[in-house]
Amino acid sequence: MSAVGPMGAGSRPSIAVLRAELDKRNVSAVELAERYLARIAAESVLNAFLHVDEARTLAEARAADARLAAGEKLPLLGIPVAHKDIFVTRGWRSTAGSKMLAGYTSPFDATVVERLRAAGMVCLGKLNCDEFAMGSSNENSAFGPVQNPWDRDRVPGGTSGASAAVVAAGLSPAATGTDTGGSLRQPAAMCGVTAIKPTYGRVSRYGMIAFASSLDQGGPMAQSAADCALLLAAMAGFDPRDSTSIDRAAEDYRALPPAAGLRIGVPKEFFGEGLAADVAAAVHASLREFERLGATLVDISLPRTKLSIPAYYVIAPAEASSNLSRFDGVRYGHRAADYDDLTEMMARSRAEGFGAEVKRRIFTGTFVLSHGYYDAYYLQAQKVRRLIAQDFQDAFRSCDLIMGPVAPTTAWKLGDKSKDPVAMYLEDIFTLGVSLAGLPGMSVPCGQGAGNLPVGLQIIGNYFDESRMLGAAHQFQQSTDWHTLRPPGAAA
């Protein structure tokens, strides 16, 4: 904590610290919101926010103050949060980072937005992201790339790049994100923050603009596992409006059980060719720390790790081509100015409204679902998906958690990979399998690589094992300080 107090300039307080300050009446929710809004304005160069509305934020903060004054006790009451602009919001813009939805305002709130507001969180605004959550660097946004606060010439990762950037830079203590193939975990790793993608079906997809429905999953980003546990507890839960929402009894994510006695599986495929030496060193050091905490390391194999890339890049585009067919220039979204007939209106509206990567995925998905190719590509990918998911189940027979790197490298330079779609896809190698299997995955800051860039440790759990993952991450963060390191000049 900085010498000027928990909310002073240059500080980046956790949710727990803010909670204590609010409860002691050292600060009001309105004052807190004002301080974060000032930081957001001072750091607009990051290009992290697509929509800020001070009046709306302060109105939410006043409502939180009224609930506090009335004696309500909720862990997140009065705490600010920023939402990835994949979650639709009434009153705020909802663009999905796309020109297609540049002028769209949603008539309803996503379940996640609704739940966090009910929990008393104050919305600071909507966050930039790759268009329709497709990408690995946040460079696919129609509204420009986001800078990594650790090195302004580098990408923050993607697709929840701004979610990670604002938490790292201290512009918000918490952010929501979504993860279809690594979009929470990879930017969290590249910006040095903590994130959890829960088991598929834990967090409602209602009002989360759909990319690939069998993979999409929302989750929180914050500075620590303990903060993520508070956020996940508020976000998760059965929602009848999401047909794949899991109907299970609520669990206490805040229990944070210790790591002692855990068997940690270390997949050899995650440490082979292509893994940068600085990332490998940081991940190995953190595995030794878990041994010191009383866990044992077990060698495991996830033999189809490499196949997760082609399987994902068939299944995700196939679902995307179907989901994005709703953008036709008829009911909402962009419509071209000139056209002769209905087909031309749709085709031209979509050509103008979608960016290059979104189009590539729609084309790919349309092709693999088309007559004559469906069995060979789409069904084959779904069969490989089962093999990949089964590999994880086989591995979990000899371990409780799996750990390895989140991404092969630290954050790369803006523009370095944006011209080569396949090079970008290959960066997703360690996160895609977890998504295809629907397993929960975390990213936890675990060291620094060359140039002091953050490295993330991936913690993979079996289905519904979020509590164990959060507990292990929390204990790691009790004995290390990687998660407390701040980018140079952040929130100054």
Place this chain on the structure above:
Amino acid sequence: MHLTPAQLRRIAHLSRIEVSAADLDRLGTELTGIFDLIEQLQAVDTSGIVPLSHPLAVIEEMPLRLREDVVDEIDRREANLGQAPQTENGLFLVPKVIE
């Protein structure tokens, strides 16, 4: 896997995304790279493997939920129409389809 211009035009048409003749070459190169990547799946022996569409179905049956057949949506007719590029008499307006 090389895609012919005719194949590319067919994909663009099925996708309802206009592609100019000038862009067709670049698209062909990009998609060829992606299809070379996904072509790796062909080498995998998947005989006897059932496709997995819901990830959790690998551990348990995931039947779709049924609900009572009742109206539970809020009427947002005006708000929904308000997002449309063109409406008339409470209807979405599109170019004439049938002469």
